[in-house]
Ligand SMILES: Nc1ncnc2c1ncn2[C@@H]1O[C@H](COP(=O)(O)OP(=O)(O)OP(=O)(O)O)[C@@H](O)[C@H]1O
């Protein structure tokens with residue numbers, strides 16, 4: 001729960017239902033919009049843009065995971081499968097049938113959604129650990145088996161589908177470089193956030209949260225549990241499919257290793273660190289999980305530039321070369337530390353700070 | 365409202381066993397529209413199990429539940445809720461992390477019509493619907509149960525008595541035809557008991573609500589005061605049914621409560 005600044009009163013329920021209830025918040029949001037769409041792309045270099053794209057991709061991918069785990073309480077460890085379905089559907093439609101990118105992307109979302117419902121079906125019967133196993137099955141059956149063995153053979157191209165430059169365009173807008181990808185990403189993140197927030201504050205989101213918190217009470221109050229669980233799987237899979245189809249734009253070639261099991265785990269880590277059960281969690285988690293490793297890489301890079309440090313730590317260049325391992329070790333460490341010291345995630349700290357300032361100078 | 369002669373809820377010959385434990389052994393009864401029908405009985409008599417069979421959380425091995433003349437035995441709990449059967453629980457089953465308002469809003473679930481697309485966009489239809497239901501909740505429920513001051517509070521943080529009230533509010537938000545109340549007075553202090561008994565009478569009698577109540581309760585004083593008819597269970601069997609004075613005088617009932625005999629006559633003081 002968050003508090004309004006004191007002195008803000010409402011006359012209509014409409015005002016109490018609004019997202020941004022004061023002029024100040026409106027101002028902040030407008031500034032944020034200007035920053036994302038104008039200032040950042042104008043002043044950030046190519047490197048920062050590419051990092052931002054990874055952050056955005058992580059947000060888009062983790063949104064579905066947040067929906068399933070954080071909102072509906074259905075633990076999933078196979079989300080990369082739905083990203084892959086979206087990416088492959090979109091790519092194949094573009095390459096084989098020459099369908100325009102936006103339509104192919106929506107198809108990717110729908111296929112991801114249906115695929116996800118397929119693997120969500122057991123959730124009608126099983127909970128917790130067993131559901132984790134079935135979602136892991138989704139990962140391995142889809143990516144390691146179905147896509148690697150069969151889908152990749154379509155058109156006789158071998159393991160990867162390379163996307164010729166100029167294939168991806170939305171109307172007249174050709175998506176060629178990282179900056180184009182950045183704008184597409186920013187638009188999608190805004191749309192995803194908008195949809196997720198709206199679902200969260202209306203009938204469907206409340207039903208999901210009710211199932212997560214107390215399924216017996218939810219069912220007693222008239223919530224069709226099986227239907228709403230499957231709906232959660234569908235929307236999460238749809239988000240996943242769109243995210244996968246989006247990422248196609250920044251890949252030279254689509255291949256199964258972009259959607260490995262590690263990425264599914266990574267996404268769960270994102271929401272654990274960011275905070276389970278709210279949208280801020282996705283955004284903070286994605287920022288943290290992308291920026292910290294980048295920062296670490298940059299730090300090691302700086303160290304390797306200095307012969308003195310390389311002398312006392314001769315393994316430094318190797319670390320940089322094999323940075324993936326450092327990243328994964330840091331991931332493990334971060335999860336452990338967060339579970340111990342900040343189990344509610346970064347978003348909880350954010351609420352606390354925000355409420356503190358709203359109530360300032362009184363602490364109650 | 366006056367009790368009608370129309371049978372609203374009919375339970376026939378319910379048998380329910382858990383492994384070797386026979387919780388219900390052929391219980392039958394009828395609840396008339398507009399009644400406060402109470403079910404009493406010592407601990408472990410099977411009262412909660414009976415409510416669970418009525419609202420569909422348990423499927424009895426034998427027997428039939430009909431609602432307004434239709435057999436609802438095969439329906440899922442959520443379908444029975446859509447038919448107009450709502451309930452509260454002996455051990456509170458609230459959404460503890462959510463606010464009071466959000467808990468009550470879930471009770472409006474079956475009356476909301478927005479689909480996936482309009483929920484995603486929110487503007488227009490869903491926004492209007494949210495306001496309408498908010499208005500309903502504020503005017504009809506929060507006002508009736510006197511919980512204005514806690515509407516934005518997180519339920520888990522509230523004192524027990526208020527949590528019980530929120531659960532009643534949520535059950536009422538469904539706009540039910542029958543409400544099953546499982547020990548709504550348990551654990552409340554005297555003042556809260558009086559409030560709660562008044563609320564039960566309100567939802568039964570007020571022109572606006574006129575809800576049939578099935579009440580499971582140990583507080584004999586209140587039960588005998590407000591019920592139209594009472595049924596007594598013991599070890600899963602019906603041992604008595606009738607008006608409060610009839611049941612109080614019934615020798616089977618007195619025997620069942622042997623040792624706690626004064627329970628039957630003495631109100632909590
Ligand atoms: N899920 C279950 N599994 C096994 N046995 C159960 C279950 N639910 C109830 N029982 C048993 O059924 C019998 C009746 O239980 P019930 O909860 O209906 O009693 P009650 O009349 O509500 O008592 P109280 O006044 O204590 O609430 C008890 O012997 C109980 O142990």
Ligand SMILES: [Mg+2]
Pocket residue numbers: 411412413454
């Ligand atoms: Mg009981």
